[in-house]
Amino acid sequence: MSRALTIVLASLALTACSQGEAARQGDAAGTVQVSGALCRPTPVGRQTTGCYLTLTAAADDRLVSVSSSIAGRAQVHESRMESNMMMMHELKEGLPLPAGQTVELKPGGNHIMLLAVTEPLKAGDTVPLTLTFASAAPVEVAAAVGQPALTDSGHAAH
Secondary structure (H helix, E strand, O other): OHHHHHHHHHHHHHHHHHHHHHHHHHHHHOOEEEEEEEEOOOOOOOOOEEEEEEEEEOOOEEEEEEEOOOEEEEEEEEEEEEOOEEEEEEOOOOEEEOOOOEEEEOOOOOEEEEEEEOOOOOOOOEEEEEEEEOOOOOEEEEEEEOOOOEOOOOOEOO
């Protein structure tokens, strides 16, 4: 009887291990990595600012919304040239995140806009952001407040 019990326990242990591994692989397939989160300081008298970061999704996904406790609203925007003017528009359908590809939100391109910011943001502060995706679990980020790095030409990196 002890041999039969040992076999049953070993089988149960192997089953539990393989289910745990499958769950971990499933979690990895549905994750989005976030790096380099940065929000600009708010100019005097302004209640809006842009935030930038880099996203890499393990599986095809979409950034569908952003929220922050320090802003009345947060939107995912794109910047594009229209009639020789740079225009910003909200990406109402969200931002596609192709599997394994790095998607950079940056000045002059796709970015996060914080609107109705409740307190002025200054360099050294942090901004809590909650990123919500179509498939992956939400990700909470503490974005640093500062200026984006400048290129050799003296402009914000694009």
